[in-house]
Amino acid sequence: MAYLDIRDLNVYYGGIHALRSVDMRVEKGEIVAVIGANGAGKSTLMRSIAGDQKYKGAIVFDGAQLPRDSHLVVTKGISLVPEGRRIFPGLSVLENLWIGAYARKDKARIAEDMEEIFTLFPRLKERVKQMGGSLSGGEQQMLAVSRALIANPRLLLLDEPTLGLAPIVIDELFEKLIEINRAKNLPIVMVEQNAYAALEISHRAYVLATGEVVMEGGSAELLEKDDIVESYLGTKADGD
Numbered sequence: 464m465a466y467l468d469i470r471d472l473n474v475y476y477g478g479i480h481a482l483r484s485v486d487m488r489v490e491k492g493e494i495v496a497v498i499g500a501n502g503a504g505k506s507t508l509m510r511s512i513a514g515d516q517k518y519k520g521a522i523v524f525d526g527a528q529l530p531r532d533s534h535l536v537v538t539k540g541i542s543l544v545p546e547g548r549r550i551f552p553g554l555s556v557l558e559n560l561w562i563g564a565y566a567r568k569d570k571a572r573i574a575e576d577m578e579e580i581f582t583l584f585p586r587l588k589e590r591v592k593q594m595g596g597s598l599s600g601g602e603q604q605m606l607a608v609s610r611a612l613i614a615n616p617r618l619l620l621l622d623e624p625t626l627g628l629a630p631i632v633i634d635e636l637f638e639k640l641i642e643i644n645r646a647k648n649l650p651i652v653m654v655e656q657n658a659y660a661a662l663e664i665s666h667r668a669y670v671l672a673t674g675e676v677v678m679e680g681g682s683a684e685l686l687e688k689d690d691i692v693e694s695y696l697g698t699k700a701d702g703d
């Protein structure tokens with residue numbers, strides 16, 4: 464069984480069948496991309512894993528069915544950076560980070576991990592006292608990722624971490640994510656609008672279309688079938 468093993472996942476919003484028998488697996492150390500058009504069900508999938516969504520089916524993590532409650536899922540070592548960042552704008556950078564650490568039992572190690580995060584994102588260290596809401600878009604995204612990391616997760620879920628960011632900031636964020644993935648062997652599931660960027664940094668990928676997995680495979684392999692991938696995205700991808 465895979466580290467994260469999703470079987471026959473179904474989500475209904477009233478009459479809308481938003482996820483249709485989705486199967487997905489993630490192994491330790493993998494970066495897995497989830498791509499698909501607007502409304503394909505990507506966020507619904509991420510929220511289901513994170514315990515923020517009612518679903519039918521099985522989501523097994525490290526051998527045990529995940530609880531269906533986000534507060535409990537965090538204690539199992541899964542952190543979600545939701546779509547739209549959702550940092551606390553009226554709290555400082557440091558306060559935002561402490562909130563991320565609330566579920567940890569090993570409080571003594573938090574300060575040490577905080578330093579590690581500041582090494583990764585020195586811009587946040589320079590701004591520990593600044594209000595979250597006054598950070599730039601890229602800095603807020605770094606804070607959102609850092610807040611997820613300070614929980615010391617065993618699986619990191621990112622829902623469109625690059626939305627609204629300038630290309631140079633996107634490159635920087637992707638570099639950091641690869642660094643985190645390699646240094647900690649931390650598996651990452653990433654929803655990404657830019658299919659090319661997603662396939663370039665991930666090991667494997669799933670393409671969702673109207674709630675169904677329509678393609679899956681090694682990212683390099685999917686990059687070679689980019690015309691088919693594009694046909695599922697609704698918009699033409701812009702990379703070469």
Ligand SMILES: Nc1ncnc2c1ncn2[C@@H]1O[C@H](COP(=O)(O)OP(=O)(O)OP(=O)(O)O)[C@@H](O)[C@H]1O
Nearest residue numbers: 476479481499500501502503504505506507508546
């Ligand atoms: N709370 C809700 N109530 C009713 N319908 C919902 C709800 N949340 C999502 N949906 C519908 O479910 C479908 C999947 O939505 P979801 O947000 O998962 O898509 P997505 O792939 O993340 O899209 P996007 O790329 O725009 O973020 C959409 O048709 C959406 O309108």
Ligand SMILES: [Mg+2]
Nearest residue numbers: 505506507546
């Ligand atoms: Mg979404």
